[in-house]
Amino acid sequence: MQKTGLYALLAILAFALIFAFLPGADRGGAKTDATLQGVELRLFPSRDADAVWSFSAKNVSSNPVSNETLLTGISGGKRVLKERGADGKLTGRETLDATLDAPDLTIDGQDDMTTVKASVRLVKECADIVMKGTPENPVKIEQGYGFTAPVADITSPLMDAHAEKLRMSFQFDLDDMDNDTSSTTINTEAEEICENGKLVPRVKSKT
Numbered sequence: 001m002q003k004t005g006l007y008a009l010l011a012i013l014a015f016a017l018i019f020a021f022l023p024g025a026d027r028g029g030a031k032t033d034a035t036l037q038g039v040e041l042r043l044f045p046s047r048d049a050d051a052v053w054s055f056s057a058k059n060v061s062s063n064p065v066s067n068e069t070l071l072t073g074i075s076g077g078k079r080v081l082k083e084r085g086a087d088g089k090l091t092g093r094e095t096l097d098a099t100l101d102a103p104d105l106t107i108d109g110q111d112d113m114t115t116v117k118a119s120v121r122l123v124k125e126c127a128d129i130v131m132k133g134t135p136e137n138p139v140k141i142e143q144g145y146g147f148t149a150p151v152a153d154i155t156s157p158l159m160d161a162h163a164e165k166l167r168m169s170f171q172f173d174l175d176d177m178d179n180d181t182s183s184t185t186i187n188t189e190a191e192e193i194c195e196n197g198k199l200v201p202r203v204k205s206k207t
Contacts, residue, residue, distance in 0.1 A: 051143070052081075054077070068108050071106075072103070099121045101120075111143045112141065122172050125158070130153045134150070158186070165178040190202060
């Protein structure tokens with residue numbers, strides 16, 4: 001299934017809702033949302049025109065009142081970037097930018113995503129980010145920017161960090177974290193470096 005923002009998915013689920021309220025339908029315990037099962041989903045964020053998110057989800061339910069869509073049973077989460085040539089035009093090729101693993105995702109009307117826990121791998125930087133939150137203060141993936149999380153642990157060839165009140169862009173720029181409760185270790189002697197999205201042994205200079 002492909003969609004721009006949430007509109008196509010919402011249209012399908014709204015159609016399902018119509019049947020729920022047809023004469024003769026069992027209205028005992030009627031709900032305001034509708035559910036699809038076994039969905040292949042592609043998300044084209046309007047605030048991040050060159051990015052495409054894709055997921056497989058066992059269940060996708062949408063609430064037209066809150067304008068939110070809940071994905072559960074997620075697998076294969078990833079973000080790809082559309083490639084542009086020197087002339088700025090799209091080449092038709094895509095590059096894997098990040099992978100995402102989460103127990104569930106809630107997508108709002110702005111295409112931003114929230115969850116209580118998410119593991120992200122930034123491919124270009126060979127960086128793994130494990131983020132944790134709560135229902136009241138969740139992990140947030142903001143389209144066109146990056147991630148915010150109450151708590152995160154970052155592992156990469158460049159550094160290892162425990163971050164609280166994390167705010168980080170998709171380009172692996174740490175924009176903010178609580179320095180009083182966070183810690184960072186720079187890996188100046190790392191045995192591996194990241195090249196083209198892969199860990200390779202560091203070539204040590206001869207003395």
